[in-house]
Amino acid sequence: MTDASTLPDSLAFTKALIDAESITPARGAVFDVLEAALKPLGFAIDRFTVGEAPDGPVENLLATRGSGAPHFAFAGHLDVVPPGKGWTTDPFRAEQRGALLYGRGAVDMKGAVAAFVAALARALPDHGTVSLIITGDEEGPAVYGTRALIDRMRERGIAPDFCLIGEPTSVNRLGDTIKIGRRGSVNIWITVPGHQGHVAYPHLADNPIPKLVRALADIDAIVLDEGTDWFQASNIEVTDLEVGNTAHNVIPGAAQARLSIRFNDLHRGTELVERIERAVHVHTPDAEVKGIVSGESFLTEPGRLSDILSDAIEDHAGIRPELSTSGGTSDGRFLHALCPVVEFGLLNATMHKLDEAVAVADLAMLTDIYESVLKRAFTR
Ligand SMILES: [Zn+2]
Incomplete structure (x- = not known):
């Protein structure tokens, strides 16, 4: 050596x-x-x-x-x-x-x-x-x-x-x-609870998937900013969508999604988590939204x-x-x-x-x- x-x-x-x-x-x-x-x-x-x-x-x-x-x-x-x-x-x-x-x-x-x-x-x-x-x-x-x-x-x-x-x-x-x-980085987990049941008896169940899909559509339409002098525009990506339901005749009891946001200095990670939470709660007030900020910009x-x-x-x-x-x-x-x-x-x-x-x-x-x-x- x-x-x-x-x-x-x-x-x-x-x-x-x-x-x-x-x-x-x-x-x-x-x-x-x-x-x-x-x-x-x-x-x-x-x-x-x-x-x-x-x-x-x-x-x-x-x-x-x-x-x-x-x-x-x-x-x-x-x-x-x-x-x-x-x-x-x-x-x-x-x-x-x-x-x-x-x-x-x-x-x-x-x-x-x-x-x-x-x-x-x-x-x-x-x-x-x-x-x-x-x-x-x-x-x-x-x-x-x-x-x-x-x-x-x-x-x-x-x-x-x-x-x-x-x-x-x-x-x-x-x-x-x-x-x-x-840029900063924050990862967000969304869990929408439902009520499991038979697809033939939907009035006895509560399907979480349509609510989650509507929430994700709203989130996908969010324009966080147009970029700044030194930063490109902040970006929200849906990175996972999971229900894990293997049966044709079952309304699932929960649905989950994951997001990753890369953001510029117009935002703070914790504020973005709150913003996503508000967007989700419009469609499903009992959904759980959890975020981990891996770094501020x-x-x-x-x-x-x-x-x-x-x-x-x-x-x-x-x-x-x-x-x-x-x-x-x-x-x-x-x-x-x-x-x-x-x-x-x-x-x-x-x-x-x-x-x-x-x-x-x-x-x-x-x-x-x-x-x-x-x-x-x-x-x-
Ligand atoms: Zn290195």
Whole structure:
């Protein structure tokens, strides 16, 4: 294995991180590799493990260096999704073939963590504070991950001015896209009770299906908004409809449906659940409507942080990135509570797939871009 205690090089360091298998929830060896690289750079390391099976235990690492303003934080995760079957080579043995480095986590997001550490080694600021906020549970339920790190930071009075998340945001080429926000997400379960009975005696039964269908038709017709300057329109999808009735001659006793709503910053998840509940109750007042908000939306208005990042990208990639809010949720939904957050990292084409791979040239360029970000953020 690569010795990461010497000055980290982003390629060798990415390999060392990939070789430390870390299926979510992660702890142990992969954090040892990161700690060994950060210590010689003068970081104070705070590693702590929280939670119990099945969602834990999860290891988290908070590294800080320096004091005072500005305080720049980099956030990321060292856990990876399970590899799945069918890899060409061992997903937990980094292998370079031609221009690509293969291994689980190459782009999501061990490569970005390695690039940031390598950039730090080249551009350690002589004033202000740098933090790394690294979790072992971003890919899982994220119960004991970044949320626990934020609690820890609050306890310790650690408050960054900016946070860069190294998620793979690039689409067709490195630097084409950064995320300045994310939509929120809420899942909703609807259960309409009825009264079971024989179809030949409908007056002795109460069929829940027509009520649920009418409610869903109303819900499907809702236009939540037309989008905003930075967000596409919010969207309600009916994702499941279930009665489970196998008999021809039975009116079922209950009917259920499930919805998923991705919403922009004009809405809050809890308000959407209430709105759906009202729509359902028009047709069936005794229906149960239950919602779980997996993340509220957030937006970091374009400003200093997105400018620094866009300029750094232009320096090295020769393009200015699109400022996007598309895609699924990220740990930005939690970190946004601390400070302005933007996300920028490698190409996302192979993330979570078989034969996940990063272009070696992209790793080098990402390191250059992160170095330039650090220099710009700490310019007096
Ligand atoms: Zn990720």
